[in-house]
Structure formats: C-alpha cells, structure tokens
Amino acid sequence: MVLLAIVLVGCGSTRLPRAARGPEGSWRSFANGLRLYVAPDPSAELVRVHMRVRAGGRNETRAQAGLAHFSEHVAFVRTLADGRTMLAALGEEALAYEGTTGADSVDFMATTVAAHLPTVLGLFASALEGSCRLRPEVFARERNVVLSEIETRMRGSAGAYDRLLASVYSPDHPYGHVLGGTAETVSALTAKDVCDYLRGRFTPGNTSIAITGGVTEAGALAAAEATLKPLARRTTLPEVAVPAVAAAGGRETLAGLPGGWGSALVLHLPPADSADGRLAAILAEAVEREVREVVAASGRISSLEVHRLGGSAAPAVIFIATGEAEVRAFAEELLAEAVAHVRGDAADKQKVEALRRRLRIAAATRFERLDARAERLVEVADGSRRGTLATDLRAIDGLTRAALTRVAKQVLAPGRTRVFALEPSTTRAGSGVTAVTRLTDDAHPVTARPDVAAKLLSEIPANRRTSSFTLANGLTVVLAPSSSPLVDVRLVIRAGAVDAPEHPLLPALAAALLAPPKQGPHAREVAKLMAGGAETDVFLNLDLTIFKARGLASEAEHLLRGLAAWVIAGGHDYSERAAIVDKIYRQMDQQRDAETTRRTIARGVLDPCVEPLFLDRTLDDVSDAAIAAFRRQHFRAGRATLVVAGGFDEAATRAEVEAAFGGRQAPWGERATPPARPDRPAPRVRSKVMHLATPTTSAQVGVVLGFLVPSELRGEPGTVALVRQLLEDAVDGVRQRLGVTYGFSVTREEVCDAEMVVIGGEIDAAHLDQGIAELRQALARLRTTEGVAAGLAAAQRPVAARILAGAADSAAIAERLTYTVVHGLPLDYYRGEAREVVLARPDAIAELMTRLLAPGSLFAVCIGQSTQSCESLSSP
Structure with a gap:
C-alpha cells in the first residue's frame, strides 16, 4: 500500500540531455x-508482433455501428483450414495475444518466441486471405459476447x-456514432455483414505489421517472406x-451518462499526424493532468472520466466530471479553469521547459516494453520513420513556446470548447443479450496441447545480466543493465510504519520533509538531476521507504549523484512542515476516496486489518526532534539497498555508485544494529457472503469472489x-461458452500484511443463474487434477511471458529486484519463477487450488441484485 507519493520539484538549468536511443530497424513493402x-x-x-488493419469503425454506417468490432471478434473465432479456430491456434503458438478495434484500425497483437514467429505470422496472414468459415452457433455466441461488452463498457x-x-x-460523420455499436445495431448484424466486411477490408494492401524483440532482422524477414509475401493481392x-x-x-x-449530474467539456484537435495535431495532443494531455490535480484537490467531484473521441483524422477529447446535483455548475467552472491555466502555461518559459523534459521521458518509456514499442513502430511501417524514438526526441527538442501558444489559442480558445450539462436518465437500457447459445464440444476453447506448449516454453532464451556487490559502508548494490533508453534508480531503506508504532505516519513525514541542499556541490548535483528531466518520487509502505529517480540513460550519472545528494546530503526543512502535513493528509484522503471497490471489499473481509492510511491522524504531536531521530536511526547505508536498472554502462556505473553513495559520513556510513520490529499477526479471512444492493442502471450483476494467499506462497x-x-x-x-459474462478479471491485492486474490466481474442479469452455474462448474474443475491438467499448458505460457517480457523495462526490473532484495531471494529469482511455472505439475497445482477454493477460505460479494445463485459461490 502506497502511503505517499511526493514529487521533488526543482528549477536548475534548462539543459536537455543528448538523445537516447531505442531499437532501430528497417521497413519494406511487399508486392x-x-x-x-x-x-x-x-x-x-x-x-512481439503487432498487425494493424485499416478497418476501424469509421468504415461502418451508423445503422451498422459495431460492425468493425464484431468483425475483429469473428476473425479470431472463424475456422481455419486445419479445423481449429484462430483463437485456439494462437493459444498454442503464442505466449499471449489480443485484439482491439479503434475508429481507424483493427489491431492484432501477439507475444511469442523467435522459433514460433513464422507460425504466428502465418496465423495473422490467414486473417488477410478472405476466408470466413463460421459455424452459426459460434456467430450467435460471439454476438452475445459483443453485446455483453457494450453493456459492461457503457x-x-x-x-x-x-x-x-x-x-x-x-450523426452522419464517420466518427459520429459510438465505437462498438449499440445493442440495437449489433443485434441487427448478420454473418454475411461481418464476412463481407472481413473480405473487403482485411486485405494485405490495407495492413501494416511491426516485429520487435528477441529476433534477428534476418530471421524476422525470412519468416515474413515465407508467410506474408505469398499472400495474394486483393481488392x-x-x-x-x-x-x-x-x-x-x-x-x-x-x-443518461454514468455518474448522473455533472459537466462535460470537449476539445476538438487538428489531425493527429499533422504538426499542429501533435502539439494539440500535448496540450490535451496537459489539460488532463491539470484537471485530475484540481479534481483531486477539490474533493467535490465523485467521478472524472477522460475519453479520446474519434480517430486520427478528426480527434477530440472529452472530460466528464460528475457528482451530486449541486456540483454541476462547479464541475463546469473547474473544467473551464483547467483549460485556461494550460492556455496560459503555453507561454510560460519555465513550464514549457518542464513540459519538454517530461515529454522526453514519456517518449523513451514508449520504447521500453515490447507491446508499447510495437504499437509505436507499426505507425512507421510506411517508411516515414516519424514514430521512432530518435525522431520523437528531435520533435520534442524543436518544441517552442511560440508554436505551443499559437496552437493553444486555436484549440483551447473558449469559443472552440463545447460544454454538455449532464443529468441522470429516467430510463434503463438493457444489454440486448437474447438466447444463450451454449457450445458443448469446446469446453476449453483456448487450451493448448501440453506437448506443444512445453516445447514452446523450453525455447524461451535465457538472458540474465544482474550482479550484486556491497560497498565498504555496508550499502548493498544491485545492477541490472539492459537495452532500455531509460535508467531507474531506487534507494530502498528498511524503514516503514512498523518502525514507528506510536506514530505510524512518522516515516512519511521524515521522508517528505527531506529537502535537497540549497547550495554547494550537492545542490548543483540535484540541479543537474532535475535539468535532465528526471522523475523523482518517494514511496512508503509498512516496511520500506523507497527514494526513486528515473530518467534517460544518457543521464545515468546525474541520476545517481543527484539522488545521493538529496537523500544523504539533504536536510529537513521544518519551515515547510505545516504545508507538508496538510499535503500528506490530502493525499491520504485522495487515496482513500480512490480506493477500488475490490480493495475495499478485501479489507472488509480481513480480521484483523489495520493500515496506517486508516488510522487516526497522528502528525500534529510528532516533534521535530523525533523526525530527525528517525532519519538518523534508519537512513543508513547498512540498512539500504541501491537498485539500478536500465540502459547504463556497468563499469562506469560501478564507479559512479562508489563516488555517490560510498561515503562514511555519519550517520549514513555508520554501522548500527537494526532495531527490532514488532510482530504482526497474520490476518484471517472472514468467510462469508455479502450482498450490496447498490443502485445501478446496469443490466448486469457484479460478482466478487476471493481468498487469502497462504503465507508460504508470499515468496512464490x-x-x-x-x-x-x-x-x-x-x-x-x-464467457466463451455462453457469451453472458465479460470483464471478469483476477487481481492481486496487498492489504493489511496479507495478499489476496480477488475475482471480479459482471454477469448479464437475465442469465445470472446460468452464468453462476457455469462459473461454479469452472471452479470445481480446478479442484481436480484432470481439470487443472486440461488448462495448465494454456495458463503457463502467458504467465511465463509476463515474467520474462520486462527484459528492457527499467521500472519493471527495478520493481522485481526490490522485491528480491527485501525478501533475501537470489537475483535470478524471477527466471527461476519462470522455470517453476513451466515445470508445475497438475497434481500439485490441483492440491493447491483445492485448498485455496475451499468453502472456508472463500468470501463472496454480490453487487446490484441479491440472488441465491450468486450467494452460492462460496459453497462447495
């Protein structure tokens, strides 16, 4: 649980760092x-493979709204020449896969290993051949799935x-209807409508594909030559x-919009691929940041939604702020003020320079993760190269106040913003889901054959370059170099709320009041850190205080020296105490208000369950001397670990770490015995069923089911x-069998010294009994060796993919290494976890599932409507 997120703000020089580099490549077109x-x-x-087909919602009529989205679904469930569906085939050949539909395009994405790239490309190629073999009952089921999606999303x-x-x-504009359609328009679509759309628009000439990650250029081109090049040109x-x-x-x-009373403000932007369009998108993001900050501080707005409307040719952004009836005028005023502030900021030199620094980090971040990188690179498959990291950074370097001010006057002018006064509707819409078509012959439609999955998993390469050493003053250092254009530095100090039982918020105050030096060489190091555009934060939980700095790889030395100057050479600025205390209180209230329903429910079923965020406030009687003493006792090299992850040179970084953090000055470098920590009883789940009769206009029933992860699994x-x-x-x-559920997901919640797994989602109310019966059967299968064996191979691959996919993601690597060093695990722990996942035995997993899903271990919550079927979920 995060107690505090403080951004270190500095001025310093406006010098921007040299350009970072990301994976570069080459493009080509086939005949x-x-x-x-x-x-x-x-x-x-x-x-990672990302295929973009220019077949988005702009190409459907208002009467056929949802045709593009429905076609994406059918492309996955149509029957291939070998009798499998594309969905089932990807389940065997890819580690993870997904599809999305936008206003301009339909996108297919898959993550796999180099050995299976030709097969995955072949499956993607099959979607461009013009085939549309589809069983009638599959079409009916998939239509119900799409209708359930509309209900859940809208x-x-x-x-x-x-x-x-x-x-x-x-009404007749290509972007003038809801993406995905309505229950009426989707219900009217036929199999012929969908297949005609697929044949007419899913063609090679309408498609771009990006391939990135662990494959050679020659290997990727050979796979493309074998699978994509032979595709016939089609009209x-x-x-x-x-x-x-x-x-x-x-x-x-x-x-009729969710939330009831409120206000909505629409900004129309120039075409996204134009110079003014890119500047306008930057301004729209700035407005979003401003709105979110103001809403969080006001406390009067209960819900804020930001949606991108339309597509690249005529984009728009809408801000929707809702609450009680009396806040409607306030919401309208708040949105207008946020727009005015950003319009003024566009002419402010310091704020534009700060914006440029943030944009450089954001641009580099897009090239860390394989999925985000592939999504960005698919935009340059036409040869323009405008989406590569180098060109993104050059464009940001060319950003000027004059250009921003000119576009701000056009886009953010009061006469160009459209306002909607929102009010609740007295009518209730249904989902449109009609007869449920249950398929009896594919109980596990996305199950891979164990032999295929095992072979694929065995082909995952092993690349691990993490090292660890200890400085003379006792600081443990972990280095994890990668190809990332960013570097993430974290100083992890073993000091948290448990170390101040009388005042659990004392650690938050000790960290928040720690200010960088104001003069001298250490002050200059912090100025260089901020001038390079670094993002700096401090996070606290029950056990730890973590100081963070993240920036471009070219700024690695400044990140290290600046962070050391801040934490080691900085001092407490008690003159700012009142403002800092007020900020901590406001952040606590905001986090409390923003807490998800699942997390609130998880907290409510734990006994005991006490977290500092929910204790009485105790900062007023904490003395300055106690704050100083807490820092002297805990902020020491021997109680800390430095984690450095990302695109740095290891030899140079070792020397820079020694120079920045290797000092022996008191109290940082003094040896000290770690203070004893109080014992904390492990929480227990109060197994029960709860019904929340929440007022809703939804035609679906919310279902939450969860259990406590045993303590022995906390390290696995x-x-x-x-x-x-x-x-x-x-x-x-x-969902696949009935088409009456959508949006079910499984999350991991850490609350009150406990880890919980929570299943949550919605089931169409008209088919609740049938959906619950299917869900009960699905969970019952997981209590048997046969049931686990049937789905184990399909589950192993995406888990291994997620564990391994962050090879170039500096933040993900730093997060994992923080976990490993805190718990005393080996540095290759996550690769070992991937191996454990691959080698998991069905009988052992089934025994574990039987314990976790036992009636005495489960809690269930039914939201929106009380039914016996829902409340039976926690019983055998």
Whole structure:
C-alpha cells in the first residue's frame, strides 16, 4: 500500500540531455501492398508482433455501428483450414495475444518466441486471405459476447454516448456514432455483414505489421517472406473519408451518462499526424493532468472520466466530471479553469521547459516494453520513420513556446470548447443479450496441447545480466543493465510504519520533509538531476521507504549523484512542515476516496486489518526532534539497498555508485544494529457472503469472489501468478461458452500484511443463474487434477511471458529486484519463477487450488441484485 507519493520539484538549468536511443530497424513493402517494420532487440527474450488493419469503425454506417468490432471478434473465432479456430491456434503458438478495434484500425497483437514467429505470422496472414468459415452457433455466441461488452463498457448508457458523439461530430460523420455499436445495431448484424466486411477490408494492401524483440532482422524477414509475401493481392474497399470538423463552442444538455449530474467539456484537435495535431495532443494531455490535480484537490467531484473521441483524422477529447446535483455548475467552472491555466502555461518559459523534459521521458518509456514499442513502430511501417524514438526526441527538442501558444489559442480558445450539462436518465437500457447459445464440444476453447506448449516454453532464451556487490559502508548494490533508453534508480531503506508504532505516519513525514541542499556541490548535483528531466518520487509502505529517480540513460550519472545528494546530503526543512502535513493528509484522503471497490471489499473481509492510511491522524504531536531521530536511526547505508536498472554502462556505473553513495559520513556510513520490529499477526479471512444492493442502471450483476494467499506462497509470485491465470482462463471459458459474462478479471491485492486474490466481474442479469452455474462448474474443475491438467499448458505460457517480457523495462526490473532484495531471494529469482511455472505439475497445482477454493477460505460479494445463485459461490 502506497502511503505517499511526493514529487521533488526543482528549477536548475534548462539543459536537455543528448538523445537516447531505442531499437532501430528497417521497413519494406511487399508486392501485395503489405508494409512491414522490423526492429530487433538483442536483449529481449520474447518477440512481439503487432498487425494493424485499416478497418476501424469509421468504415461502418451508423445503422451498422459495431460492425468493425464484431468483425475483429469473428476473425479470431472463424475456422481455419486445419479445423481449429484462430483463437485456439494462437493459444498454442503464442505466449499471449489480443485484439482491439479503434475508429481507424483493427489491431492484432501477439507475444511469442523467435522459433514460433513464422507460425504466428502465418496465423495473422490467414486473417488477410478472405476466408470466413463460421459455424452459426459460434456467430450467435460471439454476438452475445459483443453485446455483453457494450453493456459492461457503457453501463447501460450506449444510447447516451451515441447521442454525445452525434452532437460532437454529426450523426452522419464517420466518427459520429459510438465505437462498438449499440445493442440495437449489433443485434441487427448478420454473418454475411461481418464476412463481407472481413473480405473487403482485411486485405494485405490495407495492413501494416511491426516485429520487435528477441529476433534477428534476418530471421524476422525470412519468416515474413515465407508467410506474408505469398499472400495474394486483393481488392480493398476504399476507406471512408473523414471530413474536417469545424470546432465551435456551445452548450447543451445530455441525459443518461454514468455518474448522473455533472459537466462535460470537449476539445476538438487538428489531425493527429499533422504538426499542429501533435502539439494539440500535448496540450490535451496537459489539460488532463491539470484537471485530475484540481479534481483531486477539490474533493467535490465523485467521478472524472477522460475519453479520446474519434480517430486520427478528426480527434477530440472529452472530460466528464460528475457528482451530486449541486456540483454541476462547479464541475463546469473547474473544467473551464483547467483549460485556461494550460492556455496560459503555453507561454510560460519555465513550464514549457518542464513540459519538454517530461515529454522526453514519456517518449523513451514508449520504447521500453515490447507491446508499447510495437504499437509505436507499426505507425512507421510506411517508411516515414516519424514514430521512432530518435525522431520523437528531435520533435520534442524543436518544441517552442511560440508554436505551443499559437496552437493553444486555436484549440483551447473558449469559443472552440463545447460544454454538455449532464443529468441522470429516467430510463434503463438493457444489454440486448437474447438466447444463450451454449457450445458443448469446446469446453476449453483456448487450451493448448501440453506437448506443444512445453516445447514452446523450453525455447524461451535465457538472458540474465544482474550482479550484486556491497560497498565498504555496508550499502548493498544491485545492477541490472539492459537495452532500455531509460535508467531507474531506487534507494530502498528498511524503514516503514512498523518502525514507528506510536506514530505510524512518522516515516512519511521524515521522508517528505527531506529537502535537497540549497547550495554547494550537492545542490548543483540535484540541479543537474532535475535539468535532465528526471522523475523523482518517494514511496512508503509498512516496511520500506523507497527514494526513486528515473530518467534517460544518457543521464545515468546525474541520476545517481543527484539522488545521493538529496537523500544523504539533504536536510529537513521544518519551515515547510505545516504545508507538508496538510499535503500528506490530502493525499491520504485522495487515496482513500480512490480506493477500488475490490480493495475495499478485501479489507472488509480481513480480521484483523489495520493500515496506517486508516488510522487516526497522528502528525500534529510528532516533534521535530523525533523526525530527525528517525532519519538518523534508519537512513543508513547498512540498512539500504541501491537498485539500478536500465540502459547504463556497468563499469562506469560501478564507479559512479562508489563516488555517490560510498561515503562514511555519519550517520549514513555508520554501522548500527537494526532495531527490532514488532510482530504482526497474520490476518484471517472472514468467510462469508455479502450482498450490496447498490443502485445501478446496469443490466448486469457484479460478482466478487476471493481468498487469502497462504503465507508460504508470499515468496512464490510465479505460483500465485499461475493460480491467477488458471482462474482467469476459467472465468473466460464461461464467457466463451455462453457469451453472458465479460470483464471478469483476477487481481492481486496487498492489504493489511496479507495478499489476496480477488475475482471480479459482471454477469448479464437475465442469465445470472446460468452464468453462476457455469462459473461454479469452472471452479470445481480446478479442484481436480484432470481439470487443472486440461488448462495448465494454456495458463503457463502467458504467465511465463509476463515474467520474462520486462527484459528492457527499467521500472519493471527495478520493481522485481526490490522485491528480491527485501525478501533475501537470489537475483535470478524471477527466471527461476519462470522455470517453476513451466515445470508445475497438475497434481500439485490441483492440491493447491483445492485448498485455496475451499468453502472456508472463500468470501463472496454480490453487487446490484441479491440472488441465491450468486450467494452460492462460496459453497462447495
């Protein structure tokens, strides 16, 4: 649990660091019109494929709204030449896969290993061949799935969103209808409509593909030559043109959006691929930050939603702030003020420089993770290269106040912003789900054959370069170099709320009051840190205080020296105490208000359960002397570990760590015996069933089911992740068979010294009994060796993929290494966890699932409607 997130703000020089580098590659076009971009990454262990087809919602009529999204679904469930569905085939050949539909494109993504890249590309290629073999009962089931998605996503408000878009654009504009459709339009679609759309738009000439990660350029091109190049050129239906939208101000009333009373503000932006469009997108993100900060500080807005509307040709952004009836005018004023503030900031030199620094970090972040990198690179498959990291950074370097001010006056002018006064609706919309079509012959539609999955998992390469050493003053140092364009530095100090039982918030105050030196060489080091655009935070939980600095790899030395100057050479600024205390209180209230329903429920079923966030405030009677004493006692090299992850040179960084953190000055370098920590009783689950009759316009019933992770598994995140995936697949199997559930997910919640696994989602109310019966059967199967064996191979692959996919993600690596050093685990622990996942035995996992899912271990919560079937979930 995070108690505090404090951003260190500094001025210093405005010097920007030299450009960072990310994986570069090459592009080519085939004779059939398909465009390909390949960007190898020697440090990556997995391969990511991203296929983008220009077949988005702009190409459907208002009467056929949802056709593009439905076609994406059908592309996955159609029957291939070998009798499998594409979904089942990807389940065997890929570690993870997904599909999304936007206003301009349909995207297919998959993560695999180099040896299986040709097969995955072949499966993607099959979607471009024009085939559409589809069983009628599969079509009916998939339509119910799409209808359930609409209900879950729109919460009974699809009609209101449709009216909103028709007003923002126009009813006949390509972006003027709700993406994904309404219950009425989707229910009217036929198999012929969908297959005609697939054949006419899913063509090689309408497609771009990006390949990045652990594959050589020659290997990727050879796979593409064998699978993509042979595709025949096919005629593509012309893409629907998107006319420009004349942004005009105005105000109207709209009823029926979730949240009830409130205000919505719409910003129209220039085309996304234009120079002004890119500047406008930056301004829109700045408005979002401003709005979120103001809303969090006000405490009067109960819900804030930000949605990107339309597509790249005529984008718009809408901010929706809702609450009680009396806040509607306040919400409108708040949104208008946020826009005005950003419009003024565009001409402020210091704020523009700070914006440029943030943008550089954000640009580099997009190239860390394979999925985000592939999504960015698919945009450059036409050869423009405008989406590579180097060009992104050059564009940011060229950002000027004059250009931002000019675009801000156009986009953020009061006469160009449209306002909607929101109010609740008196009508209730249904989901549109009708007859349930249960398929009896595919109880496990996404189950891989164990022999295929085992072979794929065995082919995952092993790349690990983490090292550890201890400085003379007792500081433990862990280095994890990678190909990332960023570096993440974390100073982990074993000091948290448990070390101040009389005043659990004392550690938060001791960290928050720690200010960088104001003059001298240490002050200059902090100035260099901030000038390079570093993101700096301090996080606290029950056991730890973690100081963080994250920035471009080219700034690694400044990150280390600046962080050391802040924590070691900094001092407490008691003159700011009142403001800091007030900020901590406000952050605690904000975190309390923002806590998810699942986390609140998890806390409510634990006994005992006390966290500092929920204790009475105790900061007023904490003396300055106690704050200073806490720092002297705990902020010491011998009680700390320094984690450095990302794209740094290991030899140079070892020397820089020694110079920055190796000092012996008191109290940092003094030897000290760690103070004893009080024993904390392990919480217990109060096994019970709760019913929350929450007022809702939704035609679905919320279901929450959870259990406590045994203490012996707290050090085995791979095993817990495998349990979570088996549960994910089980509840997704219900959705696949019936099409009446959507959005079920399994989360891991850490509360009150406990780790909980919580299943949550919604079931269509009209088919609740049938959905619950299927869910009970799915969970019952997981209590048997046969049931676990049937789904184990399919679960192992995505778990291994998630464990290994962060090879170049500096933040993910730093997070994992923090966990390993705190718990005294080996540095290759996560690779060992991947091996444990791959070698897991069905009988051992089934025995574990039987214990975890036992009636006395479960709690169940039914939200929105009380039924006997829902409340039976925690029984055998």
